Structure formats: structure tokens, C-alpha cells
Amino acid sequence: MINKIFEKSLTKIFSLADFERKENSVKYKDFHLLKVNRLLDYIGNPQKNQNFIHVAGSKGKGSTSKIISACLVESKIKTGLFISPSIHKFTERISINGRNILEKEFVNLVEDLWPYVLRINNEKDLGSITVFEFLTVMSFEYFKRKKTELNVIEVGLGGRFDSTNVIEPMISVITPISLDHVGVLGNTISKIAYQKAGIIKKETPIVISKQDANAKKIINLEAKKKKSKIYESSKEIKVIEKIDEGLKGVKLKLHNKILKQNHNTQLSLLGEHQIENLKTALTVLSIIKKSGVKIDLDTSCKKIQNITWPARNHLVSKNPYIFADGAHNDHSAQLLSRSINDLFPKLEDLIIIFGCNIGHQPIDIIETFKNYSPKIIVTQSRHPKSFDIKKMKNLLVNSKIKVIEYTENTNLALNKAKKLAKSNDLILATGSLFIAAEIIEIEKKIQPEIYKM
Numbered sequence: 001m002i003n004k005i006f007e008k009s010l011t012k013i014f015s016l017a018d019f020e021r022k023e024n025s026v027k028y029k030d031f032h033l034l035k036v037n038r039l040l041d042y043i044g045n046p047q048k049n050q051n052f053i054h055v056a057g058s059k060g061k062g063s064t065s066k067i068i069s070a071c072l073v074e075s076k077i078k079t080g081l082f083i084s085p086s087i088h089k090f091t092e093r094i095s096i097n098g099r100n101i102l103e104k105e106f107v108n109l110v111e112d113l114w115p116y117v118l119r120i121n122n123e124k125d126l127g128s129i130t131v132f133e134f135l136t137v138m139s140f141e142y143f144k145r146k147k148t149e150l151n152v153i154e155v156g157l158g159g160r161f162d163s164t165n166v167i168e169p170m171i172s173v174i175t176p177i178s179l180d181h182v183g184v185l186g187n188t189i190s191k192i193a194y195q196k197a198g199i200i201k202k203e204t205p206i207v208i209s210k211q212d213a214n215a216k217k218i219i220n221l222e223a224k225k226k227k228s229k230i231y232e233s234s235k236e237i238k239v240i241e242k243i244d245e246g247l248k249g250v251k252l253k254l255h256n257k258i259l260k261q262n263h264n265t266q267l268s269l270l271g272e273h274q275i276e277n278l279k280t281a282l283t284v285l286s287i288i289k290k291s292g293v294k295i296d297l298d299t300s301c302k303k304i305q306n307i308t309w310p311a312r313n314h315l316v317s318k319n320p321y322i323f324a325d326g327a328h329n330d331h332s333a334q335l336l337s338r339s340i341n342d343l344f345p346k347l348e349d350l351i352i353i354f355g356c357n358i359g360h361q362p363i364d365i366i367e368t369f370k371n372y373s374p375k376i377i378v379t380q381s382r383h384p385k386s387f388d389i390k391k392m393k394n395l396l397v398n399s400k401i402k403v404i405e406y407t408e409n410t411n412l413a414l415n416k417a418k419k420l421a422k423s424n425d426l427i428l429a430t431g432s433l434f435i436a437a438e439i440i441e442i443e444k445k446i447q448p449e450i451y452k453m
Helices: 004-014 034-043 061-074 103-123 131-145 189-199 213-226 272-290 297-306 330-343 362-367 389-397 410-420 433-444
Strands: 052-056 079-082 094-096 150-154 171-174 206-208 230-232 237-244 250-256 261-267 314-318 321-324 350-354 375-378 426-430
Touching: 004 103, 004 131, 034 103, 034 131, 052 061, 052 189, 061 079, 061 150, 061 171, 061 272, 061 297, 079 131, 094 131, 103 131, 131 150, 171 189, 171 272, 189 213, 206 213, 206 272, 213 230, 237 272, 250 272, 261 272, 261 297, 272 297, 272 330, 314 433, 321 433, 330 362, 330 426, 350 362, 350 410, 350 433, 362 389, 375 389, 375 410, 410 426, 410 433, 426 433
Parallel strands: 052 150, 052 171, 079 150, 171 206, 206 230, 321 426, 350 375, 350 426
Antiparallel strands: 079 094, 237 250, 250 261, 314 321
16 A cells, blocks of 8 residues: 555656656657756756766666666665666665665655746746656755765666756766667667767766677767767676576676776676676776775675566566566567576476567567467556557467467466466566566565556
8 A cells, every 4th residue: 555645746746748657648859858957957956066877778777777886885885876667666766775765755855846847837838847857856856965975877768868868977888779669769779879879978988788780880979979988898897707506696707807806796687688787887886996986896796696676587486487577679588588598498388478568569579489389478567558458469369479368467367377387387477577567566465556647
């Protein structure tokens, strides 16, 4: 049950234009930085004189942000983290030292900032403030009030016109770029990379993960224009030794070219791509350490094994095996497929609980798993932009994809999957973070936050 006062604050926020939760509420032509800059001006520009790490990308930006922030906290640096979307609780989006903003603090911030939102909305010359713009500004104000030392800020969508792109970071980060939000960011890797590369600031270091050649070309052009040095994480951090421990993760010995030293660590986050995310995070931490920030990377590396990140290659249960991952495009589905192959060598049948949000390509995602000849259960989450089950059925009927059942909700889908599952089978919940989150909530008996829209 949501606290009533907190619920009222959420209702206020959800009354704003919301790209994340309402179809067609915001057009990309409406995306610019004028509104968010005006709102920041009205409240005194809390982002000024704060230290930021800015993280963009199509995949891995959340995991990378989490690793960076956790390592900073381990080094006794008071660290803010702003992420999206939330998995189980709305307050997950804004945290300090791994603790979510309290509901009382959230409510107070909404009340303090709301008059300025109304002021801008009434001025009408720039359009209305969006949910994400408000939350971005709210996070900056919260971090200022709490006197954080360093803040990790995850981009919401794209980068160039994302409301987070008003900060002057000490370092920028771009994780792997792939085709995603094509209706908004463009239908080629180059167009999407142009949007992501918009976070590169003048003479500010930029760390990039392994990138598609076209994406890398665009990033290089932007960095050259801004006179910003590029660090490629795959070249700066090398794996010397790797011990695969299956579902327990992987033990790693890494060589750090920047600091000219080795690190021993264990990564509990599952999947080969998480090693790449770790390399990116360590590259970032090494650069800012070299710039004078007091980071104890040896201690941090020992604690990396404690980092968890729900709904990303998440082993939910072992009896039966239930695995949840928010893969929402074909690239992330390919990475997930490889993880399943590596982590479940004795797999017999793959049972997929699938649902996605409007704007994504369900056929492309599902077809990634065709080599497993999966038993597919199609469902939908409670998210407002969830792909309607009837429309999904019409779409899939015309494809060669065989679906054994369509269910109205994730509860019914999981019940059906459990009836089908044998000892060496795997139930995979995927297609969106919201499908993955709901399956985790059902299985782990986590009380869901259900919002009135």
C-alpha cells in the first residue's frame, strides 16, 4: 500500500507530459533544453558547483552507473545516483550512497518545486514541463541539499536533448549503442550515435565501451570537435585471468593500463556484457582517480561482488529456474541469448514469458531465441505503454512465431509457465524491464507500487 501523501505527490508528477508512461504525450520535436534550464534558473541552478559523471548509451548504462556509484561509495565518497526507470519503487530513481530518497523527502521536494513548474506551464512559450524534466531537476536539488560529493547521472533518452544534458560533468560515458527508440532517435546507428554523442562536453574526457564502427565514427567526430580525449575501456582495462563460476558470477584478474596496476575482483552480475560494463566503470574511476579524486580501487574491487542490479540477467528462483531480464531490442536479446547458453548448459526447454512496450519490435526480439525452439507465453505488464495483448496477437499471428498461450497479466503467465516447467527447463521473463520486474515481484512476494493515473 502506497502512503497517501506520497501517492498525492506521484499523482501530481504523473499529471505532467510523460514520454515514459503515456503514448504520444511528448513528441521528440518538443525535446529541448530550454524548459529544464528555465526551471533550474527559477530555483537557483542547484546543478552549479556540483561534480557529475554523465552516462549515456543504448545498453549497459544502468549497470555501468551502478558499478561506478557503488565503487565511489566504497571509497567513502558521498555519491548521488539518478537512474530510470525504477523497477519496484519510484524512489529508486534518486538515491545517495545506495539508499533511496525517503518518501517524506520526495514529498517535500515536490511541494517546494511545484510552484515553479506551474509558473513555466502557465508561461506557455516553451511548452509544459515533462515528468523526466521535473525528476531531473528534483535530483539536482536533492543532491545539493544533501551536499553530495559526486553524482552519477544516467541519461533518460538519447543524450543531446535529454534533460540531464544541462550539467558540466567531470567525465562523460557512452556505453554500447544499438538500434533503440528508432521512432524518436532515428533509424540508423549513426543517427542514434549523434544523439548519444551530444553529451560530450568541451575538453572533457569521454569514456566509451566497445562500439559499432558507425557509432564510433560519429563519437570520434564529436570528440574531435569538442577537443575531448577519448578513452576506450576495452583498451584501458584488460582481462588477464577469468574463472567462470556459472550462476555465481565470474572471478577476474584485470590489468589497468591507466593506473599501471592489476585488480582482483569477483563480478556477481551475470553475462559476458557485464564484464564490458565493469571495464567501462573502472576506466571512468581510474581517470577521475588520476585527476585527484581519492578512490581506493583495490577495496572497491573486493566489494564489487556485492553489487546487484534487478531485472538484468537476474536469477530469480532455482525451483523452477526463473530468469528475468529487460531485453527490449534485438541487440539486448542477442546478449541475453548468449548468457542463457553460457549459464544453463543443461537446458532442456526454454519457456519464455514475453511482453514489450509500444515502440519496440516484438518479432525481432522473439526471433533471437528461435534456436531454442521456445515455448512462448505472451502477456502484458501493468505499465501504461505496455503493448496491448490483442494487438500483439494480431501481429504475431501473421509471423511464423508459435505462441502457446496469450494471458492478460503476468500472474497468469507465470502460473502457466510453472505448469509447463520440468527440472532442467528455464522460465525466462523478458521483452521489457516491466515484465521482468513484475515476475520478480510475484515470485519474491514484493508488494508492487500501483499508481493511479
